[in-house]
Amino acid sequence: MKTLMNSVSRRTLLQTGGALAATLAAPGLVRAQAPTVKIGLLQPMTGAFANDGDLAKIGAEYAIKEINDAGGIKALGGAKLELLVGDSRSNAEAGAQATEQLQADGAAIVVGGFASGIAMTGTQAAARYELPFIIDCAVSDALMTRNLKNVFRFNPSFSMAADVALKNLVLINDASGKAAKTVAIVHEDGLLGSGLAKLMQARLPELGFEVVETISHPTPARDMNNVVLRLRSLQPDLIIPSHYFNEFVLFARTLQQQRVKPKGIYALFGGAASSYKFVSEFPEAAEGVMDVNHWGDPKNPTNDKLMAAVKDAGKFYAYNTPINYSVIQVAAQALEFAKSADRGAINEALSKNEFDSGIMPYGKSKFDATGQNVNALPLNTQVQGGQIKVIYPDQFAQAKPKFPANG
Amino acid sequence: MYSPIIIFEALANGLMLGAVYALIALGLTLIYGVLHIVNFAHGALLTVAMYAIWLAFEKFGLDPYLAILIVTPLMFALGYALQRFIIGPSSHGSDNGILLVTLGLSIVIQNLLLAGFSSDTLTIATDYAFGVVPIGPLLLSLPRVIGLGVSLLTALLLWFVLNRTDIGKAIRAVAKERLGASLVGINVAHVYAMTFALGTACLAIAAGLLMPTFYVSPTTGAAFVLVAFTIVVLGGMGSILGALIGGLLIGVVEAVFSLFLGDSLGQIGIFLIFILVLLVKPTGLFGARG
Amino acid sequence: MTKNFELILALAFLALLAVLALVGLPGNILNLFIFMMIVALTAQGWNMLGGYGGLSSFGHAAFFGTGAYTTTILQTTFGINAWIGLVCGVALGALVGALIGFLSFRAGLKGSYFALITLAFAEVLRILANSWDFTGGASGMMVSLKNSFWDLQFADRRYFFLILVVFVVLGLFLTRWLERSAFGAYLIALRENDQAAQALGVDIFRIKMQAITLSAAITSLAGCLYVQNFLFIDANVAYGSWISIEALFAAIVGGAGTIAGPLIGSVLLLGLGEITKSFSGGIPGIDLVVFGIILVLCVAFAPNGVRGYVADLYRRRMNRPPSSPKIV
Incomplete structure (x- = not known):
């Protein structure tokens, strides 16, 4: 046989x-x-x-x-x-x-x-x-x-992206004279959001940030009011969201609705600063949002x-x-x-x-022995004046980061 | 610990969102109460209504709230046709048949929407979407306040239709005693279709209330289906008042749980209540039958 | 068409599939057959409770997922061999079935109420599995690739397919046994009229408990086998509503409460899903629209499932009176 x-x-x-x-x-x-x-x-x-x-x-x-x-x-x-x-x-x-x-x-x-x-x-x-x-x-x-x-x-990979995200966050924050001290993480509860949140939670304190809250929500989410209410009560300097487009739409709209204005929003994959759709439909909510995401070389x-x-x-x-x-x-x-x-x-x-x-x-x-592209790199982008601009790393940058975003 | 203002606001938000949930559940419970079927196409039909509202806004510049007046009769007609010409004849009245047909319909509808509108997430931007109604120290979202009002009004209207009109009386007669109703000359197939149509029409109103703050894509309706089932069970299957109170209650429960446990685990609260109600009092808060 | 004839036809069909697989099938067809067998087994489990007992569950994912997670955790976290993992998975799945059954049947739930509570249990398990660390949380769990009999993974997937066929054959015999046994007779009696059955002295609580335990065991077996093929699960795969729907779809379309129904249903539905893929005409979604329409037409023209439809055709040809439509 x-x-x-x-x-x-x-x-x-x-x-x-x-x-x-x-x-x-x-x-x-x-x-x-x-x-x-x-x-x-x-x-x-x-x-x-x-x-x-x-x-x-x-x-x-x-x-x-x-x-x-x-x-x-x-x-x-x-x-x-x-x-x-x-x-x-x-x-x-x-x-x-x-x-x-x-x-x-x-x-x-x-x-x-x-x-x-x-x-x-x-x-x-x-x-x-x-x-x-x-x-x-x-x-x-x-x-x-x-x-x-x-x-x-x-x-x-996840951890490569998180490394870059943290490194650039420190650079941006240092340049602002350490404007951000407290951080809240908002993430979807799937593999993407939960995984990134875990890494962030572990490493942000070492870099001098205080994580005041980590909030997870399901995909699809019906409502972001309760998430935003918690944020309103905690008043973090910086919000790090990590979720898919639809949830970011809800989240950003609810932030605007409830007049929550942190010093910055630093999204990991899927924020406004990597979505032309969001920027064109909600320019006001998008302005100033920073993003770490897969992104093409703008030049x-x-x-x-x-x-x-x-x-x-x-x-x-x-x-x-x-x-x-x-x-x-x-x-x-x-x-x-x-x-x-x-x-x-x-x-x-x-x-x-x-x-x-x-x-x-x-x-x-x-590609290394495991098959991973060792030179892969996400870019940092920010919505500035209704345009998505690359802000890090320098060789691709189209603009300087604006942080704190709200003056 | 949160300040009392935050907690009050969460409760108010829960109540207002719950009212819209209730509206979705109203249709479901009405259909269950009369036809004794669990309508699995409900979520897909909600998505259809949301696309209709979006189209009215995008193509004809109609405000979503005004669009309700046009979309509601359309959804009513769609619901009538679906039950009269598809679900009724093809399911042969068997539970399993209805289950399969409504599930099959939801696959068809969802993918027709995908083929027709593509997979883009669509939103409506209005001036008032970010408006707030300050009540004391509370900042309540304007669209949500409108949602609460319109939902309550719809429930009242539905109650009126069921209790004060001929078709309402026929619906209640069929719900109580199908065979007897057909013996006294009531056209049961017509009444079933009218019930389904009313239930579907409720979705048009819910869609109009959701669109100013929500988005629509071909799979959006699914997010609201499970919670609507929970409300129907909590309120007692087939009970209008139950769906209304159940919706408000679930909205508040969801708000409290997610404020203290986070949104992910907060969802467990809803299902635990659902299970507890079924185990302890399966007829729900206002259910008629045992 | 006698019951034995039905059983023989089903066995002959499976034998044909097995021979085809041995002679050599393209990988995509073999993969499809493997998935058909997994769904058939899941549906056979559903059929015991939903078909014969008339207790339609919307939450068989609760059992499927428990089987899948149990064997995965035992293999990856504790290094236990896949066959023991499978036995434990089935046992734990059966236990979850008994627990859900105990709670719901104590409360006297049936019909839509029973359907909805099973759905709620599966959802609770899904949310928990998505947040607990020992189930891998949202990242899910991976079974590492090891091709050996004891790891229930094979470099040549035809072996795995044959093992699946053996399990489905066992499922067929088990169903046939159920139809002949006193237990099965009581189960059918309580489906047709539970009050009458109780009045006649049938311990309906015990019968229902046995039925849900058996049903859950078979479905969790399917869950264990799913993992051995795909080597990856997360909460949405294991406890997601897709598998609950797949199970009841297959059983009802094929013919609920019949021996071959679940097998017929899963082969037809999954086969149809593949065939309709060629109808899309480049527009995403059109294939699934066609699939949905055929499904509705199926219910419209074969209210007793495809198995019942075929049996009626056969009877008509033999000039025998048609079976009266049965409302399950």
């Missing part, structure tokens, strides 16, 4: 592998019609995170078009890239099934994942086929502890083009677009290095080389 199974699985593997190799190894034969390489994009196109999936797809499609227009993958005789979209339906099982589908449809490499739970099961499914998987923006540290040779993460001209593409699609720009644009660029470079669409070769290319990071401010991306 066992030998039967093994021989069958080996045979099927050989067949699919052979077919793939045949289509790819033929550049010399069919010059008129260059072969294509399929790139899978795993994103939530339906369900609670559907908006993130939409934005990610715009970025990925833009990158694919750009690469194809520039002559495709040169090492593969100008092979064109084709995007396969797998809908993870915003949940973990469907994420695994969609990854299986991408594998069955012949994807040579998969990018995306978005949320940590989906990235978890999606990468696990990909690991069975050694299918290279580059995570776009899932932050959980646990993702990269599983020793899966096919899994790479383009974006900064890269492609950034403006992507913004225009998102606007044309009738949507508002957010980090999903530049990060997925860039992760496709990394995938394309991996194909160039690998000189083949063979999975083993792509995985090896990803782990051995340095990559241009598209429009993300990562310099050269380099």
Whole structure:
């Protein structure tokens, strides 16, 4: 029985592998019609995170078009890239099934994942086929502890982001003559918010801040009045929120409603200062908000083009677009290095080389032994005069931080 | 410890938000009381109403409160059609059938909204959204105060319809004795649909009250469904007065729990009350049947 | 269609799946089959209580999640082997079932009241699992990848699929046993009319307790197996309402209170979900709209589940009188 199974699985593997190799190894034969390489994009196109999936797809499609227009993958005789979209339906099982589908449809490499739970099961499914998987923006540290040779993460992890956030916070606060002494943390109770809150709670006191309160709330939240009431009674100098867009909308509106004006709002992922939508709809509530988030290099001209593409699609720009644009660029470079669409070769290319990071401010991306991009870096942004400006680090900065924001 | 002002304000807020919860629960309890069905499409229908209010504002510049006057009859008609032509005929009157059909409908509605409006979070910005009503030292949110008033008014109106109009009498007759009602010539299918329509119309009003301070996306309604179920149970399934009092009570409980325990664990308070009521007095505070 | 014939058909169908898997299926199909079996098992558990006992639960996630968390915690925190974890998971799941049953049946809850209280229990467990440290809080828990029989993980997933098929077959036999046993007869009696059953001397509290314990045990087994396949859970996966809905959907669409109903339902629903994916036409959501419409049509034209519909067709062909529609 066992030998039967093994021989069958080996045979099927050989067949699919052979077919793939045949289509790819033929550049010399069919010059008129260059072969294509399929790139899978795993994103939530339906369900609670559907908006993130939409934005990610715009970025990925833009990158694919750009690469194809520039002559495709040169090492593969100008092979064109084709995007396969797998809908993870915003949940973990469907994420695994969609990854299986991408594998069955012949994807040579998969990018995306978005949320940590989906990235978890999606990468696990990909690991069975050694299918290279580059995570776009899932932050959980646990993702990269599983020793899966096919899994790479383009974006900064939780702890990397928290490090940057704390370092810059100290810089900003020192520059203001230590205006902020007391801090309140408001976070959603999922993986993202709770994880960051825990790190902040542990490390802020060492840096001279007093954490006066940590408040968690569920997603979706129906109401923020009680959270804001607590803040009104505690009067913290600085509020550190960490939640998704909808909750930030409620939170910021309720702060404004209840006339709570802290010296600053310093959001970790998903505040106003990384959302053009929020800034355009609620300019007053957005003014002065600072954010630490995945963010494209503002000085890269492609950034403006992507913004225009998102606007044309009738949507508002957010980090999903530049990060997925860039992760496709990394995938394309991996194909160039690998000189083949063979999975083993792509995985090896990803782990051995340095990559241009598209429009993300990562310099050269380099994946370490766990698969984490060691140069990944979130940026600090602030809403100033109705515009989102990068304020840290200096080489990307468009403006100086304004803190305290309310004079 | 919080200052008394903060606590009073939390209580007032809970009461005002609870009134809107009650409005959502009113529709649910009415439908349960007459049709004896748990309507799982209620949340999706609330989302539909919220999109309708948003459309009225965005495309025709109608104020959300004024838009209620237009959206309510539309939701009424939608509710009538759904029950009369889809839920009624396809569920064959069995509990499991109704459960599946309403769940199926909610999947259809939610994804139609996704296909039609895309996944964007939509909001309405009005001048008065940030307005406050100062009552002594308390700063009460203007939209919330309006919400409380309109909710109470709606409950009163619903009570009037049920007790003082012919269709109301027919609804109550069918709720009490379905077979008897059909024997004296009441068209039960019509009465069922009218009940469902009234319950759905309540959602239009709730949507109008929510939109000035809330947002809408295809999955928004889900946030309010569980809490509405809790209120229906607490007040006694099928009781209008129960839903009203239950809503106000749950609003206050939620406010107090989240003030002292945080919003996440505060939600447990709601479910514990829900479980306790079911275990100790399943008929709820004002339930009629045992 | 006799009961035994139904059982044989179901077994033949599973045998066919097993052979297909052995001969070699593309990974995505195998993955789908694996998930179908997990949902079928969950629904078989639901069917014991909701189908035969007429006590529809909206909260089987409470059992599914307890099984899943128990085996995960035992494996990751205490290094205990997956099979022992599975046994403990089933035991604890059954205990949670007994506890919820004790409280709700003592209070005499049935119908919508029972449905809603199970929903509330599952929600309380979800919120707790999301905040407690030993359940990993909001980050959830990961079972590390170890391919061996004792870890109930296999490099070749066909082994895992075969194990699942064995469990579903056991579920089928258990259901068949239930139909023949005195316990099953009492259970059906109290579904049809609990007051009459009580008047005839049936200890309905004890019967209900046995039913919910058995039901919870099977569903928590499914939870344990879910973890071994996906290797990751968090509170929303384990205790989320999705699995409660999946369980009752599968059982009712297939045919509540029948042997093969849960299996038929899970195969149809999940298969349909995959097939409709090709209907989206590039617009997100359209596939799920189609799925929902087919679901409603299913209820409209097969009120006794697909199993009942097929049985009626068969009877009509044999010129036998149709079964009277049964209101569960």
